Amino acid sequence: xxxxxFAWWSFAMDPATxxxxxxxxxxxxxxxxxxxxxxxxxxxxxxxxLSIVTLSGHALETGFNDPARHAALRDEVRRRIDDAAAGGCxxxxxxSGSRIGDGADGPAIAACVEGLGPVVEHAxxxxxxxxxxxxxxxVDHPGQQCDRTAFGAAVVRQLDDPGLRLLYDGYHMQLMEGxxxxxxxxxxxxxx
Numbered sequence: 001x002x003x004x005x006f007a008w009w010s011f012a013m014d015p016a017t018x019x020x021x022x023x024x025x026x027x028x029x030x031x032x033x034x035x036x037x038x039x040x041x042x043x044x045x046x047x048x049x050l051s052i053v054t055l056s057g058h059a060l061e062t063g064f065n066d067p068a069r070h071a072a073l074r075d076e077v078r079r080r081i082d083d084a085a086a087g088g089c090x091x092x093x094x095x096s097g098s099r100i101g102d103g104a105d106g107p108a109i110a111a112c113v114e115g116l117g118p119v120v121e122h123a124x125x126x127x128x129x130x131x132x133x134x135x136x137x138x139v140d141h142p143g144q145q146c147d148r149t150a151f152g153a154a155v156v157r158q159l160d161d162p163g164l165r166l167l168y169d170g171y172h173m174q175l176m177e178g179x180x181x182x183x184x185x186x187x188x189x190x191x192x
Contacts (some may be wrong), residue, residue, distance in 0.1 A: 005033030005053045008041075022050055027037075036160045042087050054131065055080060063097025064115035065108035070160040077130075080175065083128035091192065092123065093131050093167055096146035096155075105154075108145050112155045116164060124163040130159050131167035131192050137173040147176050149183050156190045165192025 011022055020113040023045050026034065033051035042052050052135040062069055080092050096112055116130070123130045132155055139183045146152050157162045170180055177183065184191065 001075065001127070003051070003053075004030060005035055005051070006031055007035045008037040016064040020044055022184060023050060024156070026050065035141060036093075039083060039087065042089070052084075052087060054091045054093050055079070055089050056086055057092040057094045057130070060095040060133070060135065060141065060144070061098050063095040063145070065096045065101050067115065068109050069097070070111075070115040071167040072117055073115065078122050081123050081126050081128050081130075084128045088126070090168075091131050092131040094119070094131050095133055096144070096151070098141075098143040099145045103145070105145070105151055109151065109154045109158070111159045112146075116155070117159060120161050120163040124161070129192055130164045133167040134169055134172055134176075136172040136173050140172070147172075149173060149177065149187055153187050153190050166190050167192065 006026055011017070011125045012019065019041055023034065023041070027048040027050055031050060033053040034045050035054040036056055037045055037052060044053060057080045058073055064070065065075060077081050077092065077094060083089070084092050094116065096108060109180065120130055132146060132152050134146055134149060135141040141184045156164055156166055166187070174180055174182065
């Protein structure tokens with residue numbers, strides 16, 4: 001089943017936007033959920049019947065591909081998981097981060113698996129799913145490591161836990177690799 005939701009930031013970039021009116025308009029238009037909504041607006045959205053679908057667990061530039069950041073990221077993401085669970089949010093988005101060192105994928109995948117493992121356990125205990133987002137590095141997020149389905153799929157497969165899935169963003173992956181239908185079909189079991 002597909003539930004129509006929208007990313008809050010993409011509609012609320014204008015500072016003159018009235019948050020309540022935007023949420024009410026989205027609900028009236030048939031949206032069923034909202035993603036990345038600031039926490040203080042969750043009650044407004046929920047009163048309108050909108051689900052809180054996702055929130056970001058940490059800044060996307062610094063991620064789990066850097067073992068030196070694991071402890072701080074785990075603490076931050078655990079706090080956001082707890083916020084999500086308390087507020088009825090379904091999923092927390094995590095990121096690989098920007099490439100470090102020589103940017104090789106193998107060590108970065110291993111670092112993501114090592115860093116995310118304990119966080120996935122925390123999320124499952126809280127009833128929240130983690131989503132590793134695939135981002136494009138061509139236009140919007142230069143240097144982002146998890147910029148291809150194969151990278152994210154390797155992390156999810158190696159962790160082998162239903163508590164972590166891919167946030168498969170068609171816009172980002174069309175820019176990076178195209179062939180969306182086949183890629184989605186081949187990886188549907190990994191997409192959350």
